[in-house]
Amino acid sequence: MIALYRATITWMFLVTMLAFAGVGDGRAQSVHTSADAPASTTKLAEELRQFGDIELIVFKNRAEFLDLVEQRFGSKHTGIPDKLPRSPFTVTGRDGDAHLGTCRVFVPSNITPDTGDEVFARLMHNWFGTRLSYATSAALTYRWLIFHEARHCQPDHFGGDVLKDHRDEVEADLFAHEQLASTSASASATDQNALARDIIAFRIITSALIAGRSHMIGLSVQQKLQTPGTPPTFTAQQEINAFLAARKLVIGRAKTIATAVNPTNRELVRAIIELNSEVDPATTDPQAVLVRMVITALDDAIAHFAPALHQSVATLQSNGSP
Numbered sequence: 001m002i003a004l005y006r007a008t009i010t011w012m013f014l015v016t017m018l019a020f021a022g023v024g025d026g027r028a029q030s031v032h033t034s035a036d037a038p039a040s041t042t043k044l045a046e047e048l049r050q051f052g053d054i055e056l057i058v059f060k061n062r063a064e065f066l067d068l069v070e071q072r073f074g075s076k077h078t079g080i081p082d083k084l085p086r087s088p089f090t091v092t093g094r095d096g097d098a099h100l101g102t103c104r105v106f107v108p109s110n111i112t113p114d115t116g117d118e119v120f121a122r123l124m125h126n127w128f129g130t131r132l133s134y135a136t137s138a139a140l141t142y143r144w145l146i147f148h149e150a151r152h153c154q155p156d157h158f159g160g161d162v163l164k165d166h167r168d169e170v171e172a173d174l175f176a177h178e179q180l181a182s183t184s185a186s187a188s189a190t191d192q193n194a195l196a197r198d199i200i201a202f203r204i205i206t207s208a209l210i211a212g213r214s215h216m217i218g219l220s221v222q223q224k225l226q227t228p229g230t231p232p233t234f235t236a237q238q239e240i241n242a243f244l245a246a247r248k249l250v251i252g253r254a255k256t257i258a259t260a261v262n263p264t265n266r267e268l269v270r271a272i273i274e275l276n277s278e279v280d281p282a283t284t285d286p287q288a289v290l291v292r293m294v295i296t297a298l299d300d301a302i303a304h305f306a307p308a309l310h311q312s313v314a315t316l317q318s319n320g321s322p
């Protein structure tokens with residue numbers, strides 16, 4: 001998903017994650033390959049084969065990941081980050097000038113549905129709770145993330161700069177949405193819209209609060225899912241700038257509200273609600289318009305995933321309480 005890291009050795013990390021964090025406690029665990037993978041992974045792995053030679057691999061921790069890399073790529077490698085991505089990521093490789101035939105999608109085991117945890121909640125650092133409200137379901141959003149990675153296995157997603165990665169990320173989101181919307185047994189327009197709402201809310205929040213530049217794609221994804229066929233009114237660089245500016249505003253406001261060193265989740269939500277109530281509806285400055293779109297979408301996204309939290313903070317505010 002998110003490209004904070006890219007290494008070219010004889011192979012490369014293609015895509016990467018929200019933010020790097022430990023994915024395990026370092027103890028060796030059994031390897032979940034096709035033989036002993038959880039049922040959900042086995043089924044997904046089969047589905048991914050429709051998109052090419054793709055291997056889905058669940059790993060417990062960095063030690064296990066390194067073992068898997070050595071098994072598959074045959075030697076030690078440098079350039080592997082100390083902290084692996086916390087969300088699914090794709091690794092492809094080169095043998096001389098040729099790309100390796102198999103594309104590998106790696107998934108940290110602690111974000112698989114088998115743990116009982118919700119991947120979107122985890123990737124949002126549990127800021128809005130460990131049990132979120134969805135238009136679809138936690139299970140479908142997990143599938144969507146894995147299908148997103150499968151798109152990165154196509155060679156046109158190999159390599160590039162931040163702006164290329166940004167475009168690839170948007171494409172992968174749309175691809176995964178389209179696949180799940182068109183292949184689902186109950187792919188009604190309502191279901192497609194429901195999945196779109198979950199995806200947009202997720203991308204807006206992660207773009208605004210967590211992701212690196214190449215993954216600041218929330219406005220693009222929103223625009224393309226809500227008004228397909230309409231040309232974007234902003235460039236990728238303008239979108240990235242807007243998310244950076246919005247993040248600065250939100251963090252700055254949350255810090256002024258916070259009673260401790262680090263804001264609580266309620267203080268963060270309050271900062272966003274406050275900023276959203278202050279946006280200038282009359283501004284026409286293009287950059288300010290985009291920042292306003294981000295703040296408003298961010299407020300909507302939190303209300304989508306955490307309606308009770310959002311409502312309770314909003315109510316306190318309207319009552320004038322701290």
Ligand SMILES: [Zn+2]
Pocket residue numbers: 001002015016148149152168169172
């Ligand atoms: Zn991606």
